[in-house]
Amino acid sequence: MFLAGSDTTSTALVWAMTELIRHPEIMKEVQMEIREIGKENGCIKEDDLGKMHLMKLVMKETLRLHIPGPLLIPHETMQETKLLGYDIPAKIRVLINAWAIARDPLLWEEPEEFRPKRFLNSSLDYKGNDFEYIPFGAGRRGCPGILFAIPTVELPLANLLYHFNWTTRSGAPRARDLDVTEGFGIVTYKKYPLVAIATPHFS
């Protein structure tokens, strides 16, 4: 639980912040939503998360473009099967390249672009019912931590965006230059640490 739930959630938060800083127009729009909802309490509480529509799209797009578990977890076939003309024997290890699926141009329009609104009016969710979007895997061995994972990322993200304005060291005009190289590992962490400048926002 600690292993599966720590790196995945912290990595997702770093990528969400990275992409938002690279896309100041999206950052501004999502901040407007968050600040409108949070102004009553002066912060974002867990109960507020359900009211945030754009923030949820940002989260979905982050988990598509920077899927934390690129190869899911190794699975084993239970029986012999045929797939796309290939004979797959029973009891062999199968790795699912969810990273490649999430960036497949046959399934996604401009897959390399960070475009949260692609999920607007889309029925894709985290449950793994649609195989083009499986950041939490699918089936009985899919991630059992989904309901815990989403607020674990969304709550700090919303509060970081509520309380601060963000830029990089090089300043807003060059923010798109932020590096998005992924490191090598079980979890796709950001290879070079995100260095961002926070300016307090007082509403």
Ligand code: HEM
């Ligand atoms: C953004 C956060 C997270 C992502 C993207 C994620 C993703 C995944 C993926 C892809 C798998 C493998 C599923 C498969 O192979 O079909 C998995 C397994 C698992 N996850 Fe998560 N996870 C996240 C957070 C968490 C959290 C917070 C917990 C628990 C506190 C958790 C607990 C587990 C466990 C125990 C497994 C192994 C399940 C098994 O093998 O039966 N995960 N997760």
